[in-house]
Amino acid sequence: MxxxxxxxxxxxxxxxxxxxxxxxxxxxxxxxxxxxxxxxxxxxxxxxxxxxxxxxxxMAPEKEGLDDLKAKIGPLPPYEYVEIKEKSSKTPLYRQFAFQSVAVMAVMALVALLIWMGIPRIEPVKVDKLVGKGLLITSINTGVTKPYNRGDRLYRGDILRTQPGTRAVLKVGNLGTIWVQQGTQIAFLGQENSEFSVDSGEIWVQVDRHGNPFRVHTPMGKVSVMGTEFRILIKEGYLTVACLKSKVKLENEYGNVIINQGWKSYAKPGMAPKDPVKASGGNDWRNQVDYYGKQNPEQQKLSYLQLMKLARENYSKGDYADAWKYYAWASVLRPESPRVWQGMGYSSGHIDQIQRAKKEFLASYNLDSDSFGVDWICGSVFLDTGDYSMAEMMMRRMIQEKPQYHGCWLLVGEACMAQGQYDEARNCYNKAWITGVKDCECCYKRYLIDMAYMASLSGNKAELNAYMSKWPKDLSVQSFNWCYVARTYQRLGSIQGERSAWYKYMKMNPQGPFAKEARARLDKLENM
Amino acid sequence: MLSVITEITASEREAKRKWDGNQVRQVLQGDVKAFWELMESYYPVFYHIALGYLRQPELAEDTLQEGVMAIYQGLPGLKDPDHFGSWAYTVIRRKAIDASNRARKEKRLESQGDPTITRALRSFSGGNSIQSDPVKQAQYQQLWDAVNRLGAKYRDPIILHYFHGYTLEEIGQTLGLTANAVAMRLRRGREALRQEMEGKES
Structure with a gap:
């Protein structure tokens, strides 16, 4: 246990x-x-x-209480002999025949059960597990769309739509199970609900019973099931079908392919399905919905709180990879919570997953821009991904809260410099100096690099040398600082220094805004 | 001071039930003394239950008077004398609820706990080792007041289980609940008590 x-x-x-x-x-x-x-x-x-x-x-009462009570009640009249109607030892008549009547009823129930089992019937589609509140059902009979409530019955032809953050597991009678990813639209057709159409999104299908015509219709083709487990993904106009067990047939009016276990194929409108290629991975969300979908809303809330606690504990210990993992699981349960996305963003920022961090920060900001908490990691992530105006806006917001924090001024200066506003940048660097940037080791490194770069731009060699002479040996800074280091060395003509700086940049942020420049410079430096 | 049953095994409980049954049978054969012996063993439980509803010792005593009379008069209709305990508890609880409704109408009952409960019971305290420690005494009184502020749903199981040693199954039989449901009520009641106690300490 x-x-x-x-x-x-x-x-x-x-x-x-x-x-x-x-x-x-x-x-x-x-x-x-x-x-x-x-x-x-x-x-x-x-x-x-x-x-x-x-x-x-x-707190037990005193015995005198009972004596007082006795005195108040006074002498009780004794009962003359009263016969107690206790249970008789003789078995009543209805009990004597109880066994026979139960036996007759059991036989009748068994006969009724056998008859009932012999009658062919359509098993209804049921929502077995659900994570999130955004499962919408459009009724085939009334055309009305309403949110799904536990216990609602689904009818053939009803359209199910999962909104962002909602995932579900459907039981299709005894035919099989379908896992429905967020942003999916699915409708059930056919005599035994064994045919259904998917217009968008992703589903995993597991067929339990064989010999049934299990078919999926999509705008890009039809998927016929010869196997037991497969995945369908419709994204950006492409249909991807991956087979996990046995075989699946994908066909449209231009042709067909048989996909074997462990392979996948693509199709798009107006084109025959592509030849299958090897498939891998992608079932994380399925495990999550299986795990949390079993829980009732109260248990889901507890799990969410537990996960958030674990995430915060790991974050405060500095175990950012684990913290991100717990935040990510919590985001399955509460995708609408800005705190979860913010936590993911900060964790990703710490482990140099810059592009991912940006997406997570933006998700949090879009959910609730007013309560979005900013700090220098967030600002650095936006600088690293080239979103300078966003970085500047956020850091200026932070300046309003903490005007004496040098980190805000430094980052605003960097954002201004990246946007070419050198005067404003210089002002901000001055403010950073006044508010004590020198006392913070990591910020001071960045300050020296930025100031050296500014000096190199203005051609002030004395100033440039003064700043560069203070550079520490260990220049572990953000990726965009490495870009300035490289550019400064470029201006000084130091091939070794420039190459090393661009390598550092590419290692930290290969998809960053200066990656193209870095690649071009590195190619050129190789040929020199 | 009347002894309060705290640690009682299942077999002892079974023996107590049988004893209850025998006493009831004796009462119905004209032995009034047997009735008062029965009452002596149940008086602390009844008193605590009534006090929980009424919060004022004098009202609780009046209610007990009515309740004990009703129990005596109702004995001939009792189907299973071995289950006297749960039946008598129900009688007392109903009387207490009626009295509490009456008192509320007459505005005699305050909505919050009445300090007189603590005061009245404090006067009963004897001289054993637990009670001689003033810090402990304050804790008991604080906890006692907190128990009395709980709703009947959580208060009655706590009184029966902790103050009078009833097992979860027995409370279940008395209140018409499953043992799991009783455990849940006890858990929630304890949680409320713990929060209140910690809140006061902080």
């Missing part, structure tokens, strides 16, 4: 009240050895337990 931390209250009390099964007790004791938080809570619960017992004893 596994112990889940979000259920710890239940386990701790179960342990105290001796209500755990032996295996659960053993699992919990094993967990207790390594978890100081649970040990502390157990101790607290034990204290409360004994305090409650003692309170009951302390």
């Amino acid at each position: 596994r112990f889940f931390h979000f259920q710890k209250d239940k386990w701790i009390l179960g342990y105290l009240w001796n209500q755990l099964t032996p295996s659960a007790r053993e699992a919990f004791e094993r967990h207790l050895e390594g978890c100081s938080a649970c040990r502390a809570q157990l101790e607290k619960e034990k204290n409360l337990e004994s305090l409650l017992h003692e309170t009951g004893e302390y």
Whole structure:
């Protein structure tokens, strides 16, 4: 038996009240050895337990209370012999024939069951698991679109749409299971719900029962199932079909292909399906919806809180990769929460996943721009990805909150310099100097690099030498700073320094805004 | 001071039930003394339950008077004398609810806990080792007041389980719930108590 931390209250009390099964007790004791938080809570619960017992004893009423009561009530008239109507030992008539009547009813129920099983019928499509609240159903009968509520019945021809952040698992009678990714539109057709159409999005299909014509219609072609497990993705006008077990046939009016296990094929309108190629990966969201879809909303909330706590703990320990992982799982449960995306952005920023971090920051900013918290990582990510106006806007917002923080002024200066506003940049660098940039090792490195670059642009050699002489040996800075280092060396004609700086830039940010320039310069330097 | 049952095993409980049954049978054969022996064993539970609803010792005592009379008069209709405990609890609870409704109409009952509960019970305290520690005493009184501020849904299981040693199954039988449901109520009740106690300490 596994112990889940979000259920710890239940386990701790179960342990105290001796209500755990032996295996659960053993699992919990094993967990207790390594978890100081649970040990502390157990101790607290034990204290409360004994305090409650003692309170009951302390607050017990005095015996005189009962004597007073006796006195108030006075002498009670004794009963003359009263016969108690206790249960008779003789079995009543209806009980004597109970067994026979139950047996007759059981036989009748069995016959009815056999008849019922023999009748062919259409199994309804059911929503088995759901993560998120945005599952919309357009009724075939009324044409009305409404959000799905647990227990709603789905009819043949109804259209299901998953909005961003919502994923679902559908049970198609006893034919199989369909995992529906966010942003997917699917409708069920055919006699046994075994045919359905997908207009957009992604689904995974697992066929449990064979011998049924399981077919998927898409705008780019028809997928006939000869196998048991396959994935369909419709994105940017392309249909991708990957087969995970057995075989799948993909056909349209221009041709057809058979896709074997472990292969995938593409199709687009007006074109025959492509020859299959090797397929791999892509089922993370399926595991997530399987895991969290089982939980009710209350449990999902607890899981979310647990994940956020773990993410914050890992983040504060400096384990940013794990923190990102927990935030990402939390984003499955609450895609609408800006805090989750912001946490992902900061974690990605720390592990140099710059492009990913930018997407996550933007997602958070778009969800709630007012409460979007800014710090220098966020600003650096936008600078690294070449979004200077956004970086400047955010850092100026931070200046309003923390005007005495040198990091804000430094980043605004860098954003202004990148946009060619050198006077404004110089002003900001001055402010950074006044607010104490010199005292911060990492910011001071950036300051020296930027100032040297500005000096090299203005041709002030004395100033350039003064700043460069202060450069530390270990220049570990953001990628765009490496660009300025490279450009400064370029102006000075130092091939070695320039090459090394561009290499650093390409290693840190191969998709950055200066990557093209870096590649061109490196090619040129190789030939020199 | 009347003894409060705290640590009782299942077999002892079974024996107690049988004893209850025998006492009831004796009462119905004219033995009034047996009734008062029965009441002596149940008086602390009844008193705590009534006090939980009414919050004022004098009202609780009046209600107990009515309740005990109703129990005595209702004994001939009791189908299973071995289950006297849960039946009597129901009688007392109903009487307490009626009295509390009456008192509320007459505006005699304050919405918040009445300090007189603590005061009245404090006067009963004897001289054992737990009670001689003033810090402990303050803790007991604070906890007692917190228990009385809980709703009946959580208060009754806590009183029965912690103050009178009923098992979860017995409380379930008494309140008409499953043992799991009782465990859930106890858990939530404890959570509320813990929050209140920690809030006061901080």
